[in-house]
Amino acid sequence: MIEDNRLLTAFKSGNSAAFGTLARKYQDRIYNLCRHMLADPDDSHDAAQDVFVKAFQGLKDFTPNSTFYTWLYRIAVNTCLDYQRKFSLRSFFFPTGNEEHLNIFPSPMPSPEAAYADRQSMEALAVAMQRLSGKLRAIIILKELEGLSYEEIAAILDVSVGTVKSRISRARVELKKYMQKSTEQKRV
């Protein structure tokens, strides 16, 4: 955090290379978030690039009231939600049959049977994730995949901690419900 502030100060003094250092530091986290939000690698790449371009242009408005990474995550979540809104209509009219999301959760292989069951569960989870609304998907990714605290998530999404708690609970309940339905459909 101290290093981020030092880099931000350098950037505002005219050292644009300082932004490059920030980009390298956070590129994996932002790209990971975009991949799990959007699934498609090309869209995720474009969205992640857009996040950093927006951050570069918006740095003059960044205030020290929040940390740089919570501000960056906020841009990333909003960018991914915009992409989802933009491309949900496209995929409605031009379905690609893209099953990229099924590759998001590879499983370890302790034994063939366990590996199969595990992969089935993970595929069901990946499908269930895509059925969540954008807001619930974002919050579960920030919690489960990025490991952020409730307070950090509340700062990123600009909501109360109570709202974070209730949305995470709701997201997990919905995921469990979708996964159970998916399992029942496969049995039939």
Add this chain to the structure above:
Amino acid sequence: MKCTRAGKYFSPYLDGELGPTEIARFEAHLAGCERCSRELDEIGRLHGLFGQAERHVAPPGFSAEVMERVDSQPVKGFAFLPFFARFVKAGVFLLVIAAGIMSGGMLMNAFAPHQKGTQVVSSLSLETFEAMPPDSMGRAYLAMTEEGR
């Protein structure tokens, strides 16, 4: 603690967001409630699946591509204008407003009510009408109408 209340504790408990007192109360409830224990196990299993998710890394050259894009764009923002340019904009704005007020004032003077009233009154004055000459058609007409009475 009732099950309806315990249900709100599942996620914070798994996420390590409960205080010691709340943990004690919640675990005491779990010890005596099979349904809540089973529910917690299912959510815990979901939590465990996420732990196996792939962690994606940005492709090679990602940040270089970012810097190419930002370097090719004009820098937006008020903050990068010369300091004096901020006042030039404000000055031009004030000049336009002043010009508008002055021209509006001149128009108001041209059609001011007291001048209008003076013009109207003068138009109603009989002094503007000259007397009809003796040999004029108007005088002949008046003479006829007076004889008719």
